[in-house]
Amino acid sequence: MTLSEEQLAEGFGAVSKVPSRTRVVARRFFASTQGRIGFAVLALMFLLAFAGPLISPWSYTDKDFTAFMQPPSTRHWFGTLQTGSDVFAVTLRGMQKSLVVGLLAALISTALAAVVGSFGGYFLGWTDRTLSWVTDLLLVLPAFLVLAILSPVFGPGQWALFVVMLALFLWMVTSKIVRGMAISVKQREFVQAARYMGVPPVRIIFRHVIPNLSSLLIVDATLNVSTAILTETSLSYFGFGIQPPDVSFGTLIADGSKTAVYAPWTFWFVAGLLVVTVLAVNLIGDALRDAFDPSSGRRR
């Protein structure tokens, strides 16, 4: 065995012991207290939202005509509303909608940011100028304003359309960051190699550029979930978002705040769940960012 062969063998041995990137990130994520707490709390929230209605004796459409505006009791865990609805059941129903809306809107907007940013950064020239201009234009008008103006378009029951519109106004800042990073990835050897091998540009973007930005995109998607939930809440609070008969955190908080002075249970439970959910998502996002960043561990 020659020396180079030995080195080669050693090299391969070392490679097989190196854990995969996903594993490294997962280990670092769960090593941080933030990550553990955030993950556990969010998992609990999902469990509550989707398994909670199964154990509750009341469904969100039930009305208890013997208990209007009653404080929490063994019969109604979170009390009841003016209409006799069970606050626990209604809150979980709103939570389901808010979680789904937040997740979907974050996914769509991050995907959009990835595509727009990397196309601009990869092609540069006119493509970049046009896309950057559109991005700047959308940043000029506050998203709430545009969504509020468009609110008559998404009437009752059309929450899917609302999710798409929400996503359309959340992607701009991320796409600016993605663009900057795509410009630098374009200079890397593997992208150059792919170009000289004649791989079409669109394919390079989806196969090489975007996967190399995945850590940024995953962190951003997580943080966008909380932004989307907060935006949805604010819009629905004023009646611009989720419309009845659908309920969400926003509509519940709007109703609850009117009666909060003399019936605190109509407001504090839903407000508390919202804050805890968003807090958990933010903690996960922060821990993920640290887990993806190889230099963050050394600073501590």
Add this chain to the structure above:
Amino acid sequence: MAGFLARRLLSYAVLVSVAASLAYLLAATALDPRSNYADRTPKPPPAVVDAQLTALNLNDKTPLLQRYATWAGGVLHGDFGKTVTGAPVNEDLKRRMGVTFRLVIVGLICGSLLGVLVGALAAVRQYGWFDRLTTGLSFLVLAVPVVVLANVLILVATWANENVFGRYVFLVSGEYSDGLTTGFLGHLVDRLQHLILPTISLSVGLIAVFSRYQRNMMLDVLDADFVRTARAKGLSRRRALTRHALRTALIPVVTYFAFTFGALLTGATFTEKIFGWHGLGEQLINSIFSNDVNTVAAISLLAAVAVLAASFASDLLHAALDPRVRA
């Protein structure tokens, strides 16, 4: 430098006009002023409704582009058209602009100054009790939307008025009390009593964002060579930190300021509506419900101008802080 700023101003002017046109077209398509006449009793004849809508430039039977041209022509002469009730939009907005301006400026100054201060202090004593406390608090604050925060503030203030002070210390509705006869000082105190809660609700989020950002930027420069050089040169620690570290760390934060301004305007909208201040944000929400296309478009234009003015201000501040930009 002057050339750079002039180019910026030009591109901002283009962005404002396109954004405002977009907002008008969206509002004119999505809102339906005709429906305002549907529930009136007695029901007005269609011809009368048409005539009224045409007079207000709101008739959906007129082609969209023609309505847009009429509106844009008016705006170029400084006339934003008429509200759905026929009153001029200009008069109404002029009154409301002052209200929003006061709220936003006070919130902005409190929020950014306190945020930068908190962030810088936290960074200087990294992992001290202050750093840990502010990190925890800012995480919590960032998870509370303004609509919840404002309502919580109202509930807490009402409770405190009743149980702690025994009189009305915090006033939770409106900008000032009507019919006060207490002279200038009384008016001032009354205004402050009204101002305190909306300002908290508006600036707490800003403080959280700015302090996080400032802390990270400050940590990056604290170990930098130029800070050590400044100390070696004989500057006191305080002077080296404020003159050299803080000033350098402020540069990226100033750029960030432009991005947060849109969020601040949105926050002001919620705050105005919930605390009953009769400002632009409140009017925006009301006019969407009353299908008031011209008012919505005018407020959108003002919002775009405000966002770009903030962006321009951040360019200027950037130049003031960073000599390399001025060159």
